[in-house]
Amino acid sequence: MRDVALAPPSVSPLTGGLADSVFETADRNPTLPMLARRSGPSAAPWEEVTAVEVRDEVVDLAKGLVASGIAPGHRVAIMARTRYEWTVLSHALWALGAEVVPIYPTSSRDQVEWILRDAACVGVFVEDEQSVMTVGSVCASLPRLRHVWQLDTGALEQLVERGAFIPFTTVESLRRIVLPDSTAAVVYTSGTSGRPMGCAVSHRGLASACDVLLEGWGHTVVPPGGQGSVLAFLPFSHVYGLLVQSLCIRGGLLMGHEPDLSPETLSASLLSFRPTYFCGVPSLFEKIYKNFLRMAQQAGRGALFERAAETARDFAAAVERHRLGLGPGPGLDLRLQHALYERTVYRRLRAALGGRVLRAASGGSPLGRELCLFYEGIGLYVNDAYGLTETSGGITAQPVGREKSGTVGQALPGTDIRVADDGEILVRGPSVFQGYINDEAATRAALGRGWLATGDLGYLDPEGYLTITGRKKDVVITSGGKSVAPAFLEQRLRMHPLIHQAVLVGDNRPCVGALITLDPDFLTHWRAALALPGDAPSREAREENALREEIGRAVAAANSSVSHSESIRVFRVLPEPFDRTSALLTPSMKLRRDAIVEHYAFEIDAMYQARSHGTRQRLPEEPAGWEDQDNVFR
Known part of the structure; x- marks a missing residue:
């Protein structure tokens, strides 16, 4: 084994909970812009919310939660996109010592039921009527669930009104007894190979990485004489999104929220918000x-x-x-x-x-x-x-x-x-x-x-x-005993502009194969640029041949970076991308490999059978067998 550890960080140890950052910043620098929001559509201007205003919102919501019976240790789910309310809600819950359970709003009925029951949630915040119906359809199996709050029908305003009689000292008393090792969130894994599992994450756990990153890297995202800023659009239902939120709150970075991930809206928000730091994922x-x-x-x-x-x-x-x-x-x-x-x-x-x-x-x-x-x-x-x-x-x-x-x-x-x-x-x-x-x-x-x-x-x-x-x-083991980790080749394939997704297969097969989907936007552009003459049938046939050759070149380029025994010898281009509706992707858009292999079992069998039967035309001197890739394209 080999292990590596760098010097301990020079950061102050956490003494309370994550909500303390909101209160401490409000006391230290009350007029510091902490959050930015828009009151109207995505084209509306951004309105900055100061630290003291955020603190007051958190306190008012916390009082409403107390009035609703939420107590330390209770678990409350938030099933919403990345929006302003997510941040103030999570910190209001943390101020009371409650535990946040993030749920993707795109989760299926079964996934929602499993998480709410497994975590024994007493309440859940949802965005819209569709989510209310999803939760409502499983309430009979959730005896501990007492509250379903809908954000788009004024749930937060109702909570504030309900808690108006609760004194500020009640919230302060609860906040001050939250310990660093108390559980802050139960974050569920993506469930790529089975049911998602709930990971209990402490206040110290979420804060520690943030504080070390801010200490050593925070200066790199702050313009001279200005304030750093982040446009949060990654799902807070994922631990990466939670980390981004905590980095902003603990580091004094101005944070805006963009719930709409459509390319047009996200692009417009980046142009209007103009962040100094950009957090994304490889696919983005x-x-x-x-x-x-x-x-x-x-x-x-x-x-x-x-x-x-x-x-x-x-x-x-x-x-x-x-x-x-x-x-x-x-x-x-x-x-x-x-x-x-x-x-x-x-x-x-x-x-x-x-x-x-x-x-x-x-x-x-x-x-x-x-x-x-x-x-x-x-x-x-x-x-x-x-x-x-x-x-x-x-x-x-x-x-x-x-x-x-x-x-x-x-x-x-x-x-x-x-x-x-x-x-x-x-x-x-x-x-x-x-x-x-x-x-x-x-x-x-x-x-x-x-x-x-x-x-x-x-x-x-x-x-x-x-x-x-x-x-x-995920390691693929061929019938010849060769082990191949698929991530590197899949990433190399996705670098080609036409390729959207790639999944390597080959367990107990003679060689490594690949299932490939195409990028719809770039495919449309590619076809328009090709502009082949002739009648429709002949043009379509030549277009398919050109596309087959282009994908074949992408496979060959990916293969050039690995050994011959690890290379892709057969591949098939699928007619449509993998998506969540067919349960081939998790809510966080990760591939469910086992589900994909099962779903496309017929195509995979046909891909290997076509190669073994020598259906691809070969030059006279080209050997038969598994020594070369096959352009299986259907």
Whole structure:
């Protein structure tokens, strides 16, 4: 085994609960803008809410919750998108010592019933009538559920009115007895391979990573003489979203909320809010890159963009070698090229994110090195970090001035990381969760011998940088005994603008195969740009051939980065993307691999049978068998 731990952080230990930050900031700097909200549609202007105003809202809501019978230790679910009310509600509950149970508003009826029953929730906040109906349909099996509050029908105003007679001292007394090791939230895992499990996360667990990050990295997101700002759009139902919320509240960063994740609305909000820090996930950074490419091609500047993107990656790689002491940095020609594209391309790309973003963060899964280098090269370094629900969010980060793309950085100060002999990553530190509720066996298995067994595979380099290679349960083992972690190849495939999703298969098969879905937006653009002449039948046939060849080139490009035995030999392009309605994605948009393999069992069998029967036309000298990829496209 190899383990790495950095020096302990120089941050003050937590003495109370997460809600204390709201009260302390209001006392210390009452006029500091803490939140920003819009009273109307997404086009409405942002209105800043000061720290003292946020505190007063939290107190008024807490009084209403007390009047409704909510007490310390009670669990209350919030089933809503990322909106202003989520933040004030969660801090009102934490001020009372209650526990927040986040639920994705897109969750199915069965998922909602399971979480509310497993967590024994006494109340739930929902957004709209549809969510009320979902909860109402399962209430009969939830004897402990006493309250269902609907945000869009004035539930918060009603709570404030109901608690008007409760004195402020009641809330203060409850807040002051909340301990750092009290449970703050029960956050459910994504449930990619079974029922979601509730992770008990303490106030200390959520605060510890935030405080270390703010101490060592907070200065990088604050403009000179100004206040840092974050547009929160990631779901607060996910631990990453909770981490972003806590970073803002504890770090004095102005936070806006955007519940609508449609590209048009999110883009407009970024332009109007103009954040200094951008928090996303790899699929979003991939989508932004593809949109940049698509818009450039539509404007007749596709070749220019591709040259600029290549220059950005080359420039960032040279800068990285220099900061790591491995090279002299960009040469004169490269610096001149980069300066030219800075004036003509890069600044326009940054402007699409509001024009003020200093740095960004990516989490949820590893971000590919090429994409990291692209963003750094255009002037937006993306801190690719690592964490999971069981660690209350982040446990690694890129050290400032020593960033290394393609890794997820080094362990946060105060956190220990060890890699077991089988490649599994083990973690120990203050942010590790308290355990799975109602499942002692699973808790013992995860926290055996004082280390959290993450289920992730990776390795540490000599400088302590961690690289994630995949999940233990996702490893594909072919009939020849070859083990292949799918994450790297899947990420490489998704870098092609036409490819939306990719899932490697091949357990007990002669070779690795892939199921591929296409990006609908880019596919439409690609077809329009192809503009083949001729009648409809012949045009469609030639278009399909061209598409087959393009996807084949994407597979070949991905294969070039792995050994021959690990490469994709067969693949099939599916007619539509994986989605939640068919239970192939979790509410957090993660792939349910077992469900996908089961759902597409016929297609997978046909894919391998077609190759074994030699249906693909081969050149006379080409050997039969499994030595080359097959363009199975249906």
